[in-house]
Amino acid sequence: MRVLVTGGAGYVGSVCAAELLSLGHEVVVLDDLSTGNRDAVPEGARFIEGNLLDDSAAALEGVDAVIHCAARSLVGESVEQPAEYWQGNVVSTLALLEAMRSAGVRNIVFSSTAATYGEPEQVPITEDMPTRPTNTYGATKLAIDQAITSYCVAYGFAATSLRYFNVAGAHLGHGENRVVETHLIPLVLQVAAGHREEIKVFGDNWPTPDGTCVRDYIHVGDLADAHVLALESNEPGVHRIFNLGSGEGFSVQEVIDVCREVTGHEIPASLAPRRAGDPATLIASSALAENELGWKPKRTELRTVVADAWDFLGSLGDAAHSARR
Numbered sequence: 001m002r003v004l005v006t007g008g009a010g011y012v013g014s015v016c017a018a019e020l021l022s023l024g025h026e027v028v029v030l031d032d033l034s035t036g037n038r039d040a041v042p043e044g045a046r047f048i049e050g051n052l053l054d055d056s057a058a059a060l061e062g063v064d065a066v067i068h069c070a071a072r073s074l075v076g077e078s079v080e081q082p083a084e085y086w087q088g089n090v091v092s093t094l095a096l097l098e099a100m101r102s103a104g105v106r107n108i109v110f111s112s113t114a115a116t117y118g119e120p121e122q123v124p125i126t127e128d129m130p131t132r133p134t135n136t137y138g139a140t141k142l143a144i145d146q147a148i149t150s151y152c153v154a155y156g157f158a159a160t161s162l163r164y165f166n167v168a169g170a171h172l173g174h175g176e177n178r179v180v181e182t183h184l185i186p187l188v189l190q191v192a193a194g195h196r197e198e199i200k201v202f203g204d205n206w207p208t209p210d211g212t213c214v215r216d217y218i219h220v221g222d223l224a225d226a227h228v229l230a231l232e233s234n235e236p237g238v239h240r241i242f243n244l245g246s247g248e249g250f251s252v253q254e255v256i257d258v259c260r261e262v263t264g265h266e267i268p269a270s271l272a273p274r275r276a277g278d279p280a281t282l283i284a285s286s287a288l289a290e291n292e293l294g295w296k297p298k299r300t301e302l303r304t305v306v307a308d309a310w311d312f313l314g315s316l317g318d319a320a321h322s323a324r325r
């Protein structure tokens with residue numbers, strides 16, 4: 001297949017592109033480099049620097065299917081700058097869907113998010129739970145999911161949305177490398193590497209076993225597997241929605257402890273106030289994806305996730321470290 005990966009210069013997109021290439025598919029990457037890195041686009045992929053609004057049609061030439069990862073994805077920012085999120089996520093995706101319709105490309109896998117569910121009534125979160133996003137980011141991804149459903153019903157699109165929370169680790173030489181980093185595992189590892197002074201633990205009085213927040217950390221390689229499986233099994237007229245997770249929750253404190261073990265560094269940590277909008281525990285149920293997609297996460301040990309992320313951090317040049325804010 002020839003696959004267009006939007007956002008293929010970003011974290012999840014670059015890993016999906018590399019995975020597709022490793023399986024013998026052809027890859028076109030469309031990315032405006034607003035948050036992605038040119039260096040992250042895998043060798044062998046055709047790269048188009050451009051945006052979904054203006055350049056989708058050109059990027060779709062000769063393409064059979066689309067993995068759509070391009071998005072604004074910071075929860076806090078989405079609340080402060082909603083216009084950027086409605087434009088950058090919803091309006092842009094509608095342009096992509098229209099370009100696909102014109103080009104007769106109807107197979108799409110969409111990187112959605114478990115933030116579409118909002119504050120869960122219970123965990124693990126299953127697909128039948130209510131979707132009540134608590135921030136603009138989740139609301140925009142839900143709106144896109146709904147648009148995709150209607151494109152499947154009316155226009156015969158074949159689609160899968162994958163909803164996941166905390167992705168981490170590295171795969172095929174691609175990992176997390178953001179100028180502005182807010183995610184726990186890369187931040188803790190940057191402390192271990194001496195690029196930051198300490199990690200701040202956002203609250204230790206949550207209703208969890210050790211008082212710090214619990215999340216499930218899915219390995220980005222497992223996530224890429226799910227994207228490819230979905231692409232290969234999409235059916236016309238059907239929009240499947242699957243939650244993905246590693247199956248097990250780890251607390252912030254446990255993550256820091258595993259990072260200390262894996263890196264052999266002390267990793268200073270200090271207590272900070274709770275971060276606005278954080279739920280105590282988020283764990284996704286992947287049962288439906290396992291049953292219907294045949295997806296099974298292979299790298300469920302937190303140690304593996306952390307060790308792969310640590311190796312990737314070590315592979316980055318000085319320029320990446322000095323560009324960080």
Ligand code: UDP
Pocket residue numbers: 165166182183184185187199200201202203213214215252275278
């Ligand atoms: N977290 C933390 N310190 C940090 C960054 C994150 O304690 O510097 C916590 C955060 O409150 C959450 C967990 O780590 O409970 C995972 O946060 P992350 O931003 O990685 O992902 P999120 O769960 O927000 O999608």
